[in-house]
Amino acid sequence: MDRREIAALLAYIGRLDPRTIRTDQGEARDQLAQWHELLGDVPMATPHGWDARVAARQHIRVSPYPILPADVARPWESYRRDRLGRHTDPTPSVSPDDQAAWTAELVGARRAVAAGTAQPAQYRAITSGRLDPELEARLREIGSCIPPAARAALAPYRPARAAREAAVAQGQPDALGVRCAWCLAQVGEPCRRRWIGPDDGARGTAPRATPHPSRLDLAVAQQAQQTQRTQQVQQVQQVQQVQQSAMA
Structure with missing residues (x-):
């Protein structure tokens, strides 16, 4: 003033x-x-x-x-x-190779926000709206937001996730889709192995690359139940369709 x-x-x-x-x-x-x-x-x-x-x-x-x-x-x-x-620095419009201009634009935007002459720039919230058509086509083409080459490169660093994806791709049951009764790993989490000390006490845990056999058996049983329920629903629908055709 x-x-x-x-x-x-x-x-x-x-x-x-x-x-x-x-x-x-x-x-x-x-x-x-x-x-x-x-x-x-x-x-x-x-x-x-x-x-x-x-x-x-x-x-x-x-x-x-x-x-x-x-x-x-x-x-x-x-x-x-x-x-x-509440302000998130927007990407400057100048070339990032011009460090002085890049910094000056960031500083100018912050000063304008702090002085009340410009509104804070915030990230847009994730909504449940329709995806961009080009993005939908790309996802249908590769099947995932992670390209296959990147997924293969990441496999050695996340063996549990890689084993899960390989099993699902081969039509096998998803072991991580159920809770493990042995190590108590929750749905989506890999099984863990215990480190036992000389006194037979647990010293710590570490993630396993493969699930416990009991967890895999539970996943197989659950998949069989789901398959059976799906078949029963399909049979009921077929009977209903036949009855409707007969009445017509």
């Missing part, structure tokens, strides 16, 4: 709280100089929600003490921190 804006703010505060009014010309000049020194970098208002008069009125409304410059500066700092906390 410049000196004219500070004077307007003091006049507004004086109407709400006469205790802040200075009748002596020298005291009024000193008060104006003090407030301008402390609030010179605080704007009177911004296009996005900040108004120094609102902050002053809020203090006068809830506090029995005369207002001080800090009672306007504190809400302004909170306003700045909140906006910067």
